[in-house]
């Protein structure tokens with residue numbers, strides 16, 4: 001039997017990617033697509049889909065709650081202020097909710113309980129949950145590189161520095177001056193320094209892994225490319241750590257992971273290896289007490305819609321790779 005899945009925010013970059021993935025997923029019937037700006041048009045017209053999903057008509061916002069309630073599971077690919085009221089209502093009525101916004105990644109006192117949906121690190125918690133907080137794109141790459149090493153005490157938790165470059169789709173489909181082609185093209189700039197919205201999420205998960213507060217210096221930079229995140233992480237080895245022990249920790253965490261590719265060195269990690277896939281690629285090097293790792297993902301797949309589908313697969317007890325292996329396409 002097919003599981004009925006709906007997407008809210010289906011006209012955004014994450015929502016479009018989710019639509020492509022779920023339209024070809026063997027266990028899913030795409031049952032609802034919510035978008036105000038595309039209301040009344042079909043997925044065939046907007047995305048060039050074929051088959052059953054192509055006939056789905058995008059629904060305006062006033063119809064979302066009723067439409068999403070008829071689904072077994074929903075992906076909320078909108079913003080925090082939309083997810084915060086909508087997700088608990090749907091979850092209480094029995095719909096499995098995967099929220100792509102930052103609304104539930106760092107729980108507040110009155111929040112409904114949400115599981116942080118980074119399968120490689122928290123797989124066991126996912127299957128029984130009603131509400132999954134899908135991780136942010138930068139945190140996905142950074143946490144996958146750092147958490148196994150902090151958990152095993154191989155890195156000093158103090159003094160971590162993360163510089164990460166991102167393609168422009170990471171900022172969503174917004175029409176703002178600073179995201180216009182003429183502003184972005186031929187230029188590179190950092191943004192959100194010391195106040196990026198992913199910092200609370202990074203601090204929370206890194207601190208839990210290390211068992212002490214961790215507060216990395218995080219500098220995100222936009223590149224004039226469409227997709228992909230490459231994070232370069234610099235830290236200090238703990239006294240008992242070595243390159244061999246770090247390799248062992250990565251292998252212990254990831255040897256059987258279908259979406260983690262470990263490379264022998266950071267210079268073998270590149271966006272080309274991951275863009276269009278649900279994979280994260282990680283490579284590291286050690287010199288004296290210095291540690292450096294690079295981690296790369298496709299921000300819209302492993303950083304958003306692909307990870308949401310991975311979580312959906314776990315929620316319904318399917319093979320985690322369903323609908324996610326054999327991807328290789330390049331789209332904005």
Ligand SMILES: NC(=O)c1ccc[n+]([C@@H]2O[C@H](COP(=O)([O-])OP(=O)(O)OC[C@H]3O[C@@H](n4cnc5c(N)ncnc54)[C@H](OP(=O)(O)O)[C@@H]3O)[C@@H](O)[C@H]2O)c1
Nearest residue numbers: 009011012013014035036037077078101170172173299304
């Ligand atoms: N882009 C990424 O790489 C990425 C990665 C990880 C997580 N995320 C998260 O995923 C979510 C979507 O991101 P995105 O990049 O896809 O953004 P986006 O391209 O700007 O799309 C946002 C979507 O939300 C809808 N929307 C806008 N205002 C709304 C409102 N007031 N009420 C309801 N719907 C509204 C828009 O469609 P209509 O106006 O047509 O309804 C659109 O479909 C965000 O929370 C983002 O933080 C994004």
